[in-house]
Amino acid sequence: MRKRIAIIGSGFSGLSAAAYAAKEGHDVHVFEKNSIPGGRARQFKTDNGYTFDMGPSWYWMPDMINAFFNDFGYEATDFYKLVKLDPQFEMIFADGRLNIPSAYSDLKTLCEDIEPGAGEKLEAFMNAARYKYEVGMRQFVQKPCHSWWEFVTPQIAASAVKLDLLSNFRSYVKRYFKHPWLVALMEFPVIFLGASPKKIPALYSLMNYGGYVLGTWYPMGGFYELVLAMQRIAESEGASFHFNQPVEEICTNKGKVTGLIVKGEELAFDAVIASSDYHHTETLLDAPLRNYREDYWESRTFAPSSLIYYLGFNEPIPNLKHHTLFLEHDFDGHIDDIYTDKKWPGQPLFYACCPSKTDPSVAPTGHENLFLLMPLAPGLEDNVAMREKYFREMITRIEKATGVTNLVSKIDYKHSYCVNDFIGDYNAYKGNAYGLANTLAQTAVLKPAIRNKQLSNLFYAGQLTVPGPGVPPSLISGKIAATAVNNLKSFRFEKTF
Incomplete structure (x- = not known):
């Protein structure tokens, strides 16, 4: 039976939920506080010709992204052109630099050149990672995680040892590799999972397979092309989008959501999927109807926030790749500043994305588009002086790596x-950028629940619930929430908007 469904937020999980719910024939309405869709994956254009993706820039796990399109009878390439990057990225260390090749066979050769025997070790590592990827991404993350019983199946039980759920990522990587460059190569993806490699389950070696073996890609026009494609699919299925429409309150009665208050007007709905920040969503409810109290959120381990700079330069920057990791300082030192000491980093690592190396459309002819990102602890005091201090350090290190002097004088856009x-x-709790950390204590059923415990028709999606942070998990989260709404056995009424 047709339901009238509201979705709060149009990030990847909200777009996914909208598309899947509309596909079932429901009357779906998406409310977005900002002027365009995308959430953290928004894009903006400048008056002097630059196009900046605001958030995600690593197009990994292309098969999982494509699975969304397949569910609607499409391929991702029906909507945008994908380019495989070669090299995938560059890593800059205090004692040298490393270009990661696109071809897996070349990566094996590179590892062998750095550390004798590491080529075969890489093969063993990736074979195990592939198994984790197949089981983890195609089975584990598809679960709504209402109960541990969902995981009690013969296949998953048989996989338990191979998944290395109880091994930590740091010790696991060091079973295979000794050279610090190779250890850093394997460990760097987990920095955005929200904890030290010493606290992340070895299960997440699946990310290494999803990136290094399946490749690092770029959608021409920018990552926002994925957002626009998902919006087109949702709208083609019948979903409606309402921008500049912040939700002010979730209305309830007798154990059910009855509607939303948007700009002072109450709108009736049969069910709500909140893809907005989970903590913020709960503040839209009376306290007794919330899943979690404030002390619960205080006790959680969050993935990092970020300091980001969007920069335009009036000439090309040589010796800079599409993706570059600046790892000249101690990895653990920055990790401890984020997760243990929770302070601005003493010796920061950072990431530079220069999409104009691949895509001329994102900068004026002869100019360069550069995105800088430095992970940092959420909840820090944020001011212009502190931002500028780290901006100067990042620029200095880019100058050293590229051989270009006085880069600041070449900037014609800066934000x-x-x-x-x-x-x-985004109403992000403590300004977090990537949701909850994927520690063992915050995995699966131990993450915030996708359904409200007091209200039978309120569901949650996004990076603070299952399956977790990242673009592919967010697409899956929206699908899980939409499936839960589709499976509701009863609802109040049917009514058009």
Whole structure:
């Protein structure tokens, strides 16, 4: 039976939920506080010709992204052109630099050159990672995680040992590799999972397979092309989008959501999927109807926030790749500053994305588009002086790596984004950028629940619930929430907007 469904937020999980719910024939309405869809994956254009993706820039796990399109009878390439990057990225260390080749066979050769025997070790590592990827991404993350009983199946039980759920990522990687460059190569993807490699389950070696073996890609026009494609699919299925429409309150009666208050007007709905920040969503409810109290959120381990700079340069920057990791300082030192000491980093690592190396459309002819990102602890005091201090350090290190002097004089566009902006634009708890950490204590059923325990028709999606942070998990989260709504056995009424 047709239901009238509201979705709060149009990030990847909200777009996914909208598409899947509309596909079932429901009357779906998406409410977005900002002026365009995408959430953290928004895009903006400048008056002087630059196009900046605001958030995700690593197009990994292309098969999982394509699975969304397949569910609607499409391929991702029906909507945008994908380019496989070669090299995938560059890593800059204090004692040298490493280009990661696109071809897996070349990566094996590179590892062997760095550490004798590491080529075969890489093969063993990736064979195990592939198994984790197949089981983890195609089975584990598809579960709604209402109960541990969902995981009690013969196949999953047989996989338990191979999944290395109880091994930590640091010790697991060091079973295979000794050279610090190769250890860093394997460990760097987990920094955005929200904890030290010493606390992340070895299960997440699946990310290494999803990136290094399946490749690092780029959608021409920018990552926002994925957002626009998903919006087109949702709209083609019948979903309606309402921008500049912040939700002010979730209305309830007798154990059910009855509607939303948007700009002072009450709108009736049969069910709600909140893809907005989970903590913020709960503040739209009376306290007794919330799943979690404030002390619960205080006790959680969050993935990082970020200091981001969007920069335009009036000439090309040589010796810079599409993706570059600046790892000249101690990895654990920065990790401890984020997760243990929770302070601005003393010796930061950072990431630079220069999409104009691949895509001329994102910068004026002869210019360069550069995105800088430095992970940092959520909840830090954020001010212009602190942002500029780290901006100067990042620019200095880029100058050293590229051999270009006085880069600041070549900037013709500059904009920063940090903790306060994540809070203001996305109502992000403590300005987090990537949701909850994927520690063992915050995995599966131990994550915030996808359904409200007091209200039978309120569901949650996004990076603070299952399956977790990242683009492919967010697509899956929206699908899980939409499936839960589709499976509702009863609802109030049918009514058009």
